[in-house]
Amino acid sequence: xxxxxxxxxxxxxxxxxxxxxxxxxxxxxxxxAALGVIDESGTGLSQFLTAGTAEARKGxxxxxxxxxxxxxxLITERRPLRLRTLAPHLGSFLGVPIMVRDRAYGSxxxxxxxxxxxxxxxxxxxxxxxxxxxxxxxxxAYAAQALREAQEELVRKEKLAMLGQLAGxxxxxxxxPLGVIKNSVYYLNMILPHDEKIRKHLGILDREVANSxxxxxxxxxxxRVKAPVREAASLVSIVRAxxxxxxxxxxxxxxxxxxxxxxxxxxxxxxxxxxxxxFLQNAVQAMPDGGRVTVSVGEDRESVFAAVEDTGVGVPxxxxxxxxQPLFTTKAKGIGLGLALARDLAEANGGRITVESTxxxxxxxxxxxxxxxxx
Amino acid sequence: MPSARKTILxxxxxxxxxxxxxxxxxxxxxxxxxxxxxxxxxSMTRRRAYDLVLxxxxxxxxxxxQALTAMKAEGLAKHVIMMTAHTRDELVEEAEKxxxxxxxxxxxxxxxxxxxxxxxxGRAGED
Numbered sequence: 001x002x003x004x005x006x007x008x009x010x011x012x013x014x015x016x017x018x019x020x021x022x023x024x025x026x027x028x029x030x031x032x033a034a035l036g037v038i039d040e041s042g043t044g045l046s047q048f049l050t051a052g053t054a055e056a057r058k059g060x061x062x063x064x065x066x067x068x069x070x071x072x073x074l075i076t077e078r079r080p081l082r083l084r085t086l087a088p089h090l091g092s093f094l095g096v097p098i099m100v101r102d103r104a105y106g107s108x109x110x111x112x113x114x115x116x117x118x119x120x121x122x123x124x125x126x127x128x129x130x131x132x133x134x135x136x137x138x139x140x141a142y143a144a145q146a147l148r149e150a151q152e153e154l155v156r157k158e159k160l161a162m163l164g165q166l167a168g169x170x171x172x173x174x175x176x177p178l179g180v181i182k183n184s185v186y187y188l189n190m191i192l193p194h195d196e197k198i199r200k201h202l203g204i205l206d207r208e209v210a211n212s213x214x215x216x217x218x219x220x221x222x223x224r225v226k227a228p229v230r231e232a233a234s235l236v237s238i239v240r241a242x243x244x245x246x247x248x249x250x251x252x253x254x255x256x257x258x259x260x261x262x263x264x265x266x267x268x269x270x271x272x273x274x275x276x277x278x279f280l281q282n283a284v285q286a287m288p289d290g291g292r293v294t295v296s297v298g299e300d301r302e303s304v305f306a307a308v309e310d311t312g313v314g315v316p317x318x319x320x321x322x323x324x325q326p327l328f329t330t331k332a333k334g335i336g337l338g339l340a341l342a343r344d345l346a347e348a349n350g351g352r353i354t355v356e357s358t359x360x361x362x363x364x365x366x367x368x369x370x371x372x373x374x375x
Numbered sequence: 376m377p378s379a380r381k382t383i384l385x386x387x388x389x390x391x392x393x394x395x396x397x398x399x400x401x402x403x404x405x406x407x408x409x410x411x412x413x414x415x416x417x418s419m420t421r422r423r424a425y426d427l428v429l430x431x432x433x434x435x436x437x438x439x440x441q442a443l444t445a446m447k448a449e450g451l452a453k454h455v456i457m458m459t460a461h462t463r464d465e466l467v468e469e470a471e472k473x474x475x476x477x478x479x480x481x482x483x484x485x486x487x488x489x490x491x492x493x494x495x496x497g498r499a500g501e502d
Binding site: 172175176177178179180181182183184186187190209213220224226 | 389391392395396398399402460461463481482483485
């Protein structure tokens with residue numbers, strides 16, 4: 001009873017599990033106790049806590065490998081194991097799986113029963129109880145993490161929806177005054193006498209209206225992520241179309257590595273085109289002094305991908321997670337919606353974006369899609 | 376020459392937009408009238424014929440597409456070109472279908488507006 005009270009007051013999973021290992025060693029009269037939690041891949045341990053071992057030795061030996069040995073057996077067999085001798089010179093052994101319903105999260109084991117040759121049936125029962133305490137703690141921790149992630153995603157989505165509404169409203173409202181300015185400039189160009197300075201300033205007005213309109217278009221694109229219309233489409237053609245749209249200085253060269261024969265994917269060609277155009281624009285902007293953009297389309301086992309690689313400034317590691325958040329930007333110009341929009345569009349099309357970057361060397365942005373099932 | 380001037384009805388609830396378009400068309404030898412709502416546009420076309428109606432989709436009262444539908448139903452306007460700041464509005468497709476012209480996006484490409492006006496009013500080769 002005391003144990004479980006103590007457990008509920010402990011907040012961190014690691015501390016709870018450490019306590020369980022210590023209690024197991026004391027209650028079961030063992031020389032040594034250990035508790036391991038299997039990681040997500042199922043091949044290693046995400047947590048490994050011991051009691052009865054000197055810290056130095058624990059650090060030196062590290063967690064045992066997950067495999068076909070006796071620890072692996074606890075997981076695969078999913079039942080307690082009690083042995084008089086684990087191996088020559090290793091003494092008695094009692095191990096139990098940490099289970100919730102039919103999922104095994106790890107194992108708890110003790111070795112070298114003090115004052116007896118082997119662990120008793122009562123010990124085994126106690127070990128099962130302790131393991132179930134550990135299981136509850138682990139499951140709570142996973143549930144709390146899932147809840148936290150769901151909340152964060154919800155906040156992000158709400159933020160995006162609110163921004164979308166605002167962006168849409170502002171965008172449309174700005175289009176009319178911009179249109180009026182553009183009309184005025186056009187009119188003045190028609191009627192004013194030819195004067196170099198006048199032409200220059202009218203030219204400036206015209207250009208800046210066009211720049212403003214581009215920003216508005218970006219806002220509106222962001223505001224209106226429509227449900228994708230997914231049809232079998234070729235990534236190569238989408239990449240080619242996006243390349244036509246991007247403007248780049250002569251100092252930026254383009255290299256193509258397009259695997260023409262890759263299978264079609266079920267995507268909204270317009271939306272995926274927006275993603276690639278964004279990658280291409282970012283790549284060009286990342287190379288103010290010129291450089292090389294490598295655009296590739298290829299496939300691996302499960303997916304096909306389109307990637308844009310530049311030899312530009314790169315993204316510092318601390319910014320890598322942030323670049324997909326709306327309103328985050330490191331550019332002097334821009335509102336920070338491009339990659340946030342790209343990520344939403346990718347997800348809406350059943351895809352995902354990956355990014356690799358080295359500061360001073362360049363970045364590689366790729367969008368991956370599952371291969372369309374063939375009939 | 377003045378008697379041969381083609382007539383254009385500009386329909387936009389934004390006075391700045393209506394004014395600037397009026398000046399541009401007048402400078403290009405058109406005779407221009409303005410309506411600030413869809414209802415006003417329909418009753419103006421009932422009173423006299425215009426060679427071209429250039430009309431926004433988003434208008435107070437009846438919207439541009441409704442006004443266009445009324446004009447077409449009553450045979451009031453031969454050529455109607457629609458424009459909008461909301462290029463992805465559902466009304467755009469309907470406007471294109473009913474007017475027979477592509478819907479122009481604001482800010483307007485004025486060269487294109489003038490060339491469409493020229494061909495719609497049959498003024499080709501005049502300037």
